[in-house]
Amino acid sequence: MKSRIMYLECKPDGIRGEARIGRVTFSKTGRSMYYDGKEFLKVKDGFKHNCIEVNSGGEYWISGCKKNGNDTLYGSNKSVEIDADVQEEYWVIIRNRPDLKGKSSINYLK
Numbered sequence: 001m002k003s004r005i006m007y008l009e010c011k012p013d014g015i016r017g018e019a020r021i022g023r024v025t026f027s028k029t030g031r032s033m034y035y036d037g038k039e040f041l042k043v044k045d046g047f048k049h050n051c052i053e054v055n056s057g058g059e060y061w062i063s064g065c066k067k068n069g070n071d072t073l074y075g076s077n078k079s080v081e082i083d084a085d086v087q088e089e090y091w092v093i094i095r096n097r098p099d100l101k102g103k104s105s106i107n108y109l110k
Contacts, residue, residue, distance in 0.1 A: 001025040001034075004064060005086045005094060007071035008035060011049045011059040019072070021065060021090060021106070022083040033062060065094045069106065079105045 002025065009019035025034045033040040033051065040051040040060060049059035065071050071080075082090055082104055091101040 001027070005090055006033075006035075007061075007063050007065050007080075009061045009072065011061055016078070019078065020081045020083065021071070021086065023086050024062065035062075065090060067094060067096065069095060079107050081105050 003023050004026070005021060006024040007019065007021055008024070010017035022035055026032070027034075031042050033042070039054040040062060041054060042050060043052055049061050051060040051062045052058070053060060063071065084104065087104060088101045091103060092098045
């Protein structure tokens with residue numbers, strides 16, 4: 001399956017929620033995504049979310065990580081964890097910041 005490092009944010013109140021950066025795999029059609037044992041379906045009619053977690057019905061914003069680090073849909077001052085298996089690739093390849101390759105979280109201040 002194809003995979004990509006993505007920003008995932010749970011949207012329990014529709015605005016902000018817990019988030020992390022990790023490797024997401026995709027179905028052949030690209031409509032389904034998989035992360036941490038969960039399946040997510042893309043939706044087009046979501047309000048402040050673009051995916052639904054299949055088992056719980058939870059709303060999520062899942063997007064590719066940006067080079068400038070502006071990954072959140074809305075500003076946040078929360079710390080976002082970066083999965084250990086993607087930290088080096090995230091900092092070196094995506095962010096072009098090899099000096100931070102051991103850093104396990106990022107703070108988004110907007």
